[in-house]
Amino acid sequence: MxxxxxxxxxxxxxxxxxxxxxxxxxxxxxxxxxxxxxxxxxxxxxxxxxxxxxxxxxxxxxxxxxxxxxxxxxxxxxxxxxxxxxxxxxxxxxxxxxxxxxxxxxxxxxxxxxxxxxxxxxxxxxxxxxxxxxxxxxxxxxxxxxxxxxxxxxxxxxxxxxxxxxxxxxxxxxxxxxxxxxxxxxxxxxxxxxxxxxxxxxxxxxxxxxxxRATTAGVTAPGQLASHYAPAGRVRLDATRVEPGEYLIGFGPEPVAGQELAADVINLSPSGDPVEAAARLFAALAAFDSPDIAAIAVAPIPAAGLGEAINDRLRRAAAPRT
Structure with a gap:
């Protein structure tokens, strides 16, 4: 450019x-x-x-x-x-x-x-x-x-x-x-x-x-808690296979094995574009944030470039809750 x-x-x-x-x-x-x-x-x-x-x-x-x-x-x-x-x-x-x-x-x-x-x-x-x-x-x-x-x-x-x-x-x-x-x-x-x-x-x-700002204050900026951006259900990362009834957050053109068993699927970027994936990340987590959704599988996302931040946020979404 x-x-x-x-x-x-x-x-x-x-x-x-x-x-x-x-x-x-x-x-x-x-x-x-x-x-x-x-x-x-x-x-x-x-x-x-x-x-x-x-x-x-x-x-x-x-x-x-x-x-x-x-x-x-x-x-x-x-x-x-x-x-x-x-x-x-x-x-x-x-x-x-x-x-x-x-x-x-x-x-x-x-x-x-x-x-x-x-x-x-x-x-x-x-x-x-x-x-x-x-x-x-x-x-x-x-x-x-x-x-x-x-x-x-x-x-x-x-x-x-x-x-x-x-x-x-x-x-x-x-x-x-x-x-x-x-x-x-x-x-x-x-x-x-x-x-x-x-x-x-x-x-x-x-x-x-x-x-x-008090050192014990709650979150006023991202990255201050290990668990953050978390939906109600359990989040399973780097999923190469979908278990029956799981909701799937996908990435890229290739389907995840067992994808047809997913209760619903949101693909962050069917073309594998990390910019598009970043823009859709919070909306995807919010869409599957419901008490009746117990498990969310997330397909692997390459960690290079913008993928580093995407994976960081997903790790926090998947972290154990306190």
């Missing part, structure tokens, strides 16, 4: 970006914090492409970028503290973690299957694209996983060139570090990641105390 670079002064730049995002593709773009790797947060396959492009992926929650507070209200339950924080710091480098609204269109892959969504209203082109598209943009930092976050188009090209179709060049990021992340609670704020918006500024704007 050849990566195109367009400067924001180019009249065609934002139109080209919108067309790609609407079609479920990726665009690297500048924000005031760092460059983000953006996709339509409501399209599962588009979000899965983010993990694939960044490499060595894990399904961590992604920040979803919105135009303003009104757009945020369509995605999350926005309480008084969040209203105060947004009034003080949006558009800007503050991300607020909020409960998902009923019927929220954000794809579960962008939230890692959690009941919360991380929202930020950025400055500049990311906000304009979210406004015109009418949908939030999932956009982690535009760099290979584990590498330094990119603060210029050249750095994005060095790390992701040939893996994404378009980079919007808006010059150097003005802040240069990732956003502050905070989660409002009933009587305080939980600081999940420090950034340019300080602890003192958060307290002043909200009138609430700011606390660090």
């Amino acid at each position: 050849e990566t195109e670079i367009l400067t924001l002064s180019d009249p065609a730049a934002e139109e080209r970006a919108l067309a790609l995002l609407d079609a479920g593709d990726l665009v690297a773009l500048p924000t005031e914090t760092v460059y983000g790797l953006a996709a339509d947060a409501t399209q599962g396959v588009a979000v899965a492409k983010i993990f694939a492009a960044k490499g060595r992926p894990s399904f961590n929650p992604l920040i979803c970028h919105v135009f303003d507070l009104a757009q945020a209200r369509g995605l999350a339950v926005v309480g008084r503290a969040a209203e105060d924080l947004a009034a003080a710091f949006w558009p800007g480098p503050l991300t607020i973690v909020l409960p998902l609204a009923p019927g929220s269109p954000v794809h579960p892959l962008a939230t890692a299957g959690l009941a919360t969504v991380a929202l930020r209203a950025p400055q500049g082109v990311a906000a304009r694209l979210a406004q015109v598209l009418g949908r939030p943009l999932a956009a982690p930092s535009a760099n290979p996983s584990g590498r330094v976050s990119a603060t210029s188009a050249g750095q994005v090209l060095k790390g992701l060139g040939g893996k994404i179709p378009l980079i919007l060049d808006g010059g150097a990021s003005s802040v240069g570090v990732e956003s502050t992340i905070v989660m409002p609670q009933a009587d305080h704020l939980v600081l999940l990641r420090p950034g340019l918006v300080t602890r003192a500024a958060l307290a002043d704007a909200s009138g609430l105390k700011v606390r660090d």
